Amino acid sequence: MKMHRSITDPAALEALRRELMAEGQAAGASVSVCCGTGCRASGALEVVEAFKQGLAARELPVKVNTRMTGCHGFCEQGPLVVLEPGNIFYCRVQAADVEEIISRTIVEGQPVERLLYLDSASGRRILREENVPFYRGQERLLLAHNGRIEPASLADYLAVGGYAALAKALTEMTPEQVIAEIKVSGLRGRGGGGFPTALKWEICRRAEGTTKYVVCNADEGDPGCFQDRSLLEGNPHSVLEGMLIGAYAVGAEAGYVYVRHEYPLAIAHLSGAINEAREYGLLGRGILGTGFNFELKISRGGGAFVCGEETALISSIEGITGEPNPRPRPPYPAVQGLWGCPTVINNVKTWATVPPIINKGGQWFAATGTAGSKGTMIFSLTGKVNNTGLVEVPMGITLREIVFNLGGGIRGGKKIKAVQTGGPAGGCIPEALLDLPLDYEQLTEAGSMMGSGGLIVMDETTCMVDLARYFLSFTQDESCGKCTPCREGGAQLLHLLEKITKGQGAEEDLELIAALSAAMQDSSLCALGKLAPNPVLTTLRFFRDEYLAHIVEKRCPAGVCRSLIRYVIDSSACTGCGRCRRACPAGAVQGTKKEPHLIDQEKCTRCGACLEACRFAAVLVN
Amino acid sequence: MGIDLEKVDRIIEKYGNDATLCLELLQEINGTFRYLPREALVRVAEKNRTPLSQLYAMATFYKSFNLTPRGEHEVCVCMGTACHVRGAPRILERAEEILGIRAGETSADGKYTLQTVNCLGACALGPLVTVDGQYHGKLNTARVEKLLRRSPDEDAQEHN
Numbered sequence: 001m002k003m004h005r006s007i008t009d010p011a012a013l014e015a016l017r018r019e020l021m022a023e024g025q026a027a028g029a030s031v032s033v034c035c036g037t038g039c040r041a042s043g044a045l046e047v048v049e050a051f052k053q054g055l056a057a058r059e060l061p062v063k064v065n066t067r068m069t070g071c072h073g074f075c076e077q078g079p080l081v082v083l084e085p086g087n088i089f090y091c092r093v094q095a096a097d098v099e100e101i102i103s104r105t106i107v108e109g110q111p112v113e114r115l116l117y118l119d120s121a122s123g124r125r126i127l128r129e130e131n132v133p134f135y136r137g138q139e140r141l142l143l144a145h146n147g148r149i150e151p152a153s154l155a156d157y158l159a160v161g162g163y164a165a166l167a168k169a170l171t172e173m174t175p176e177q178v179i180a181e182i183k184v185s186g187l188r189g190r191g192g193g194g195f196p197t198a199l200k201w202e203i204c205r206r207a208e209g210t211t212k213y214v215v216c217n218a219d220e221g222d223p224g225c226f227q228d229r230s231l232l233e234g235n236p237h238s239v240l241e242g243m244l245i246g247a248y249a250v251g252a253e254a255g256y257v258y259v260r261h262e263y264p265l266a267i268a269h270l271s272g273a274i275n276e277a278r279e280y281g282l283l284g285r286g287i288l289g290t291g292f293n294f295e296l297k298i299s300r301g302g303g304a305f306v307c308g309e310e311t312a313l314i315s316s317i318e319g320i321t322g323e324p325n326p327r328p329r330p331p332y333p334a335v336q337g338l339w340g341c342p343t344v345i346n347n348v349k350t351w352a353t354v355p356p357i358i359n360k361g362g363q364w365f366a367a368t369g370t371a372g373s374k375g376t377m378i379f380s381l382t383g384k385v386n387n388t389g390l391v392e393v394p395m396g397i398t399l400r401e402i403v404f405n406l407g408g409g410i411r412g413g414k415k416i417k418a419v420q421t422g423g424p425a426g427g428c429i430p431e432a433l434l435d436l437p438l439d440y441e442q443l444t445e446a447g448s449m450m451g452s453g454g455l456i457v458m459d460e461t462t463c464m465v466d467l468a469r470y471f472l473s474f475t476q477d478e479s480c481g482k483c484t485p486c487r488e489g490g491a492q493l494l495h496l497l498e499k500i501t502k503g504q505g506a507e508e509d510l511e512l513i514a515a516l517s518a519a520m521q522d523s524s525l526c527a528l529g530k531l532a533p534n535p536v537l538t539t540l541r542f543f544r545d546e547y548l549a550h551i552v553e554k555r556c557p558a559g560v561c562r563s564l565i566r567y568v569i570d571s572s573a574c575t576g577c578g579r580c581r582r583a584c585p586a587g588a589v590q591g592t593k594k595e596p597h598l599i600d601q602e603k604c605t606r607c608g609a610c611l612e613a614c615r616f617a618a619v620l621v622n
Numbered sequence: 623m624g625i626d627l628e629k630v631d632r633i634i635e636k637y638g639n640d641a642t643l644c645l646e647l648l649q650e651i652n653g654t655f656r657y658l659p660r661e662a663l664v665r666v667a668e669k670n671r672t673p674l675s676q677l678y679a680m681a682t683f684y685k686s687f688n689l690t691p692r693g694e695h696e697v698c699v700c701m702g703t704a705c706h707v708r709g710a711p712r713i714l715e716r717a718e719e720i721l722g723i724r725a726g727e728t729s730a731d732g733k734y735t736l737q738t739v740n741c742l743g744a745c746a747l748g749p750l751v752t753v754d755g756q757y758h759g760k761l762n763t764a765r766v767e768k769l770l771r772r773s774p775d776e777d778a779q780e781h782n
Contacts, residue, residue, distance in 0.1 A: 038744045041757035075746030223702030223741035261649075261686045262742060264755070302645050302684025305740065319641040324683070380745055382704035388746035420703065454745075456703050470706050474740060480683075583764065585719055608712055609763045 006281040009289035010167040013158070020159040028062025029106060031055075032082045032147055033093075036071025036233055037226075037265055038389075039078035043094055044068075047079050050098035055106075064106060070234015070269075072147040073390035074134050077117065082129050082147060089129035090115040120386070120408060134387045137406045139368065141376045142352050143392045146234035152272030154280060157237040163282060165355035169245045170290045173358075175205065178249040182354070184362025186374035191217055191308075191347030192422070192451045193527075194373070194440040200344055203334040204250040207342035212252040214243050215317070215338065215345040218259040218266070219301050219308040222423030223474065224454035227378040227390055228348035232259065232266035235352070236273035242351030244287070244294055245358060250344050253293050258313050261301045270298060305478035309526045310345045312480070314338055325482040326526035347452065349378060369395035373439035377450070383420075383457035384411050393438075400434040403457055414459040418542070422451030424471045424478075425531030427538030428464065447538040449531070463560035464543040465550050469497040471535035475528060486529025489520040493536060501561040505551040510540065559621030562606040566622045569610075571596035573618035580610035580619060629654055630662045631669075639670040648680060648687065657688040685739075693728045693735035697721065697770065698752045702741030705748035709762070713749045714738060716763045720770045 007013050033039075033048045051066045072080045077091035083105055090101065093115060104110050116125035117132050126132050129147075149156035157163070169178050183198035204212060216239060220228040232239060243255050259267050274296055277283045285293045299317045301307050307316045309326050310333055316324035317338060337343025353375065357365045366374045373395040379402065382388050386408035393402060399419050403409070410416050418428040427448030429436065436442050440450050458467070472494040481487045493516050499505045517533030524530045540547060549555045556564040569580070569589075574596040581589040581597060588604040591597030596618075599610065611619040630651060637647040651662050658681050667674040681687045699714045718724055721734050728735040742750050747759025751766065758769055 037757060038747050038759070041744060041747055041750075041759045075744070078747075220743065221741065223706075224704045224745050225741070226743040226745055229743045260743075261684075262739060297642075299642065300646060300649065302649065302680070303686040303739075304684050316645070317642060319644040380704075382745040382748065383707050388704075390746075423703075454703070456707060456745075458707055462707050467707070470703070474701075478740065585716065607715055607763075608709070609716075612709070612712070612762055613764070 006279075007288065008281060010171055013163060013167055013288065017158045017161075017164075020155050024159050028064065030065040030067055030084045031106075032067045032069045032084070034070075034072040034078060034080040034147065035068040036075070036078075036230055038071065038075030039080060040265075042078040042092075044079035046095040047081065047093050047098060050095040051102070054098050054102045058102070060106065067148075067150055069149060070146040070151045071143075071230035071390065072129075073143060073230070073392075074132070074387065075390075076386075076388040080147075087128040087130055089117060089126070089132060091117050133408065134389065134391070134406050137401065138392050139376050139394050140392045141356055142231060142238070142349060142378060143234075143390065145238070146230065149235065151234050151236060151269045152276065154237065154273070154276040154282075157235070161359070162237055162355075163241055165358035166241050166244050166282070167288055169248055169358050170288055170292055175249045175251065178245060178358065179205065181362045182249075182357060185357045185365040186362070186369075186372075187350065187353055187357065187365065188373065188440065189347060190349035190353070190377070190452065192425070192449065194450055197346065197350055200334050200346070201246065201250050203332070204252075204342045204344045207335045209341050211254075211339075211341045212250055213338045213341055213343040214247045214250065214252045214255040215313070215343055216243055216255070216257040216348060216351050217308065217310065217313060217345050218257055218263070218348045219313060220260055220263070220348070220452060221305040221308045221478075222425075222452050222454055224382055224420070224456045225380045225423060225452050227380055227453055229260075229263050229266050230390055231348050231352055231378075232263070233269050236266075236270045237277070238352045238355060239270075239348055240273055240277055240283075240296065242354035243296065244282070245354050246344060246346065246351065247294050248292055250342070252344070253295065255294065255296045256299045256317050256338075257296065258299045258301060258307070258317060261303045267298060267300060274298070304480075305474075306480045306526070306528055309528060311526065313345065314343065325480050326528075328525060349453075370437060370439045372441050373450075377438070377453055379453045379455045381407050381455050381457070383455075384414065384416075384459040384462070385409070385457040386411055395439050396437045398435050398437055399429060399455070402438075402455065403434070407457070410457065410459050414461065417458045417460050417462060418464065420448075420456040420458065420467070420535070421454065422449035422534070423454050424474050425449060425527060425534055426451045426454070427534045428458070428467070428542060429538075430542040432542075447534065447541060449534070461558050461560070463501075463556055463558035464539040464546045465497065465501055465556075466558075466560045468536045468539045469494065469501050472497055472532065475532040479528060479532075483523075483525040483529060485520045485523040486525070486532065489516050489524075490529070490532055492516055493520070493533065497536070500547065500550050501556075502563040503550060503554040503561070505547075507548075507551055509551070510544075510547060513540065565606060566601060567599055567604060567606060567608070567610060568620050568622055569597050569599055570618045570620050573616050575616055575618070577615070579613040579615065583609040583613035585609060625655060625659045625661050627661065627665060630665045634666055634669050639672075644670075644672070644677075645680065645684070648677070652687050656692040657690055691728070691732070693733050695733060695754055696735050696737065696752075698737045698739050698742070699725070700742040700744075700748065700750040700752075701738045702743075702745060702748065702750075704745035705741075705750055708748045710749045712763055713751065713761055713766050716766045717751070717770060720767060 081090040187197045188194040312326045333343045378392045476490040576594040588600045637643040
C-alpha cells in the first residue's frame with residue numbers, strides 16, 4: 001500500500017482514499033479468510049498459510065490478495081473463506097482443501113461443491129455468502145466491513161469509507177450539531193442499560209471542568225456474549241473513529257479503552273490501529289488540520305466481572321484504590337468520572353455506531369427499529385441452536401425469527417424451551433413469548449433485559465432451576481463483596497437453589513427466594529447485585545412447574561440435576577457396542593460385547609459420559 | 623525462594639510510578655514469573671512508594687493474578703452460559719479426573735494448572751477449553767481426554 005504520509009487535512013484524506021480504492025479495484029481477486037478467535041480455533045491460520053504458499057507457487061493471470069479478516073459471524077461453520085469476485089462462500093475449510101480451491105475456483109472459475117454451505121431446509125448447496133439464510137436475514141451496519149478488511153489496516157478502513165465521518169464532524173459540524181444528530185438518531189447505549197447516548201454526551205458537555213474524558217467499555221464479561229470482541233478484533237478503527245467524534249462533541253482530549261484481560265487478540269488489533277492512527281495524524285494534536293487534539297490509551301482489565309460496571313471500571317483505570325469497587329450514584333460519571341472529571345463511558349457497539357450516523361444522518365438511522373429502540377443490534381446466538389454465531393438485525397425483530405430463520409432451529413430436532421437474554425443480569429424468555437419484538441422496553445417488561453446482546457437458546461434438556469443456580473453461582477463468584485445485599489443475599493439465594501436442585505427444597509423456599517430477591521433489587525449498590533435475582537425471578541415466573549417438580553416430586557424433568565436422576569440402558573435398543581463402557585470414567589457400565597449392557601447405580605456418578613457416547617439412543621435418563 | 627529481582631526492576635522501570643499502569647505492571651510480573659512472588663510485590667511497593675496492602679488488594683481481587691506459581695501448561699475450562707448448557711460441567715469434571723487436580727490447583731510435578739473462566743468469548747463453539755492460550759472448541763468428554771493426555775507413557779500407566 002502506498003501510504004507514507006501524515007493525513008493533514010480532509011482533502012488529503014479524500015485523495016488518499018481515492019488512491020486506495022483504485023488500487024483495490026486493480027487487484028483481480030481476493031481471498032478473505034475469517035481470522036476471528038472462533039475460526040482460529042478451527043484452524044483458520046493454517047488455511048491462510050496454505051493460501052499464501054499455494055498462490056505464491058503458481059503463475060496466475062490475475063493478482064489475488066489474501067486477507068486475514070475479522071469475524072464473519074458464522075462461527076459454527078468456521079473456518080470461513082469468501083472469494084471475490086463472485087462472493088463465493090466456503091465453510092469448514094481446512095488447509096488440505098486450499099489446493100483444490102485455487103485450481104478449481106480461482107483458476108477454472110468453478111465452485112468446489114463439497115465446501116459450499118448445505119442448507120438443511122432445502123437440501124441444496126448455496127454458492128454466495130449473501131444467500132446463506134444465516135446472513136440473508138441480517139442487516140449489517142456495524143459488522144458490514146468485518147469480513148472485508150484487515151482489522152488493524154488503516155488503508156483497508158479508509159478504502160471502505162473510514163474516517164469520513166470524523167472529517168465531516170470536525171470541519172462541517174459544531175459539537176452541538178454532532179450531539180443533535182445523535183439525538184435525532186435515537187441511539188441508546190448498547191452495553192445493557194439503554195440510556196440515550198445523546199443525553200449522556202450533553203450532560204458531559206455541559207458539566208463544569210476543562211478536562212474531560214471518553215471511555216470505551218470493552219470489558220465484555222457477560223458469559224455468552226462476544227460481539228464487542230468481534231468488533232474490536234475485526235474493525236478497531238470504527239471504534240476509534242466513534243470515540244474521536246464523541247470526544248470532539250463533549251470536549252474531551254483524552255480517552256481510554258478498557259479491554260478485558262481474556263481478549264488478547266482484540267488488544268493486539270486495537271493497539272495496532274491506535275499506533276497507525278497516531279502515525280498518520282488521526283490521533284494527537286491538530287487532527288485533520290483542525291484545532292482538535294485527542295489521545296487514546298488502552299487499559300487492560302484483570303479478570304473481574306464487576307469492572308464492567310462503570311464506576312468500578314473508573315476506579316480500575318485510576319488504579320489507585322487497590323480494589324475497584326462500585327460507588328453509589330449520583331454523581332454520575334458524565335458529571336464526575338475519571339479523576340473526578342466529566343467522563344462519557346459508552347460500550348464498544350455504541351461507539352462504533354457513531355460514524356455511520358454522522359455519515360448518513362440521524363434520520364436514516366432512526367428509520368430502522370421500533371418506536372423506542374432504533375437501529376440494529378448485534379446478538380450472540382449460542383446454545384442449542386443449529387447456526388451459532390453473531391447476527392446483526394434490526395431492533396424489533398422477534399426471537400422466533402432469529403432462532404428459526406437465521407439460527408436454523410434447534411439442534412437434533414429437539415423442542416425449544418426458552419431463550420436467555422441479557423447475560424447473568426437478564427432473564428429467560430419462554431417459548432410462548434418468542435413472538436415478542438426485541439427492544440429495550442419489551443424485554444424489560446418480560447422481566448429480562450437487552451443487556452449486551454447475548455441470546456442463549458435452551459431446549460427441553462436444559463433444567464431451568466439448574467440454570468438459575470448457575471447464574472447465581474456466577475454473580476456470587478463475581479460479587480466484589482462491598483455491599484451486604486449482594487454479598488450475603490446472593491450467597492443465601494444460591495444456597496436455596498442448591499437445596500432445590502439436590503431435591504432438598506421445600507415449597508416455602510420459593511417465598512423466601514422472592515423476598516430475598518426483592519431485598520437485593522432494592523438495596524444493592526450497583527447493577528450486579530440489583531439484577532442478579534433476574535434469572536431466578538424469570539425462571540420462577542415462567543417455569544414454576546419445574547421448581548415444583550424438584551421440590552414436590554423430587555424429579556428433574558430435564559434430566560440434569562444429578563441428585564434426582566438415574567441413567568439406565570434400554571436393553572432393547574442397546575447393541576452391546578461397548579462405547580459407553582469405554583467412556584464411563586467410573587467403571588459403572590458392565591456387559592459383554594454384542595449383549596445389552598447395564599449400569600451399576602452404586603458406582604455411577606451420573607456424569608452423563610455414556611449418554612454422550614451412545615449412538616443408538618439406548619441410554620435413558622430417568 | 624529467590625527470584626531474579628533485576629527482572630522485577632526492569633519491569634518497574636518500564637511502567638514507572640503511574641497508578642493507571644499498576645495493573646499492567648503487575649500483569650507483566652505475573653506473566654514473567656507465572657505468579658506474583660512476594661519479593662516482587664515488596665520491591666514494587668518500595669520503589670513506587672505504594673502500600674503493600676494495596677498491591678495485595680489488587681493481587682487478590684483480579685482473577686488473572688496468582689500468588690502461587692502456576693504450572694508449565696495452563697488448561698482453562700470455560701464455564702460461560704453457552705458452554706454450560708452444552709455440557710461444560712462434564713468437561714471440567716473430566717479434565718479434573720485426567721489431570722488429577724481440582725480447578726484452581728497445580729499438579730504436584732508443576733506441569734499443569736487447571737483453571738476455570740466465566741467466559742472465553744467464543745461461545746458459538748462451546749464447550750471450550752484453552753491450553754496455553756490455544757482455543758479448542760466443540761469439545762466432548764472424549765475429545766478432552768485426547769487433548770489432555772499427558773504423554774504416551776503416563777497414558778499407558780493410567781490404563782493399566
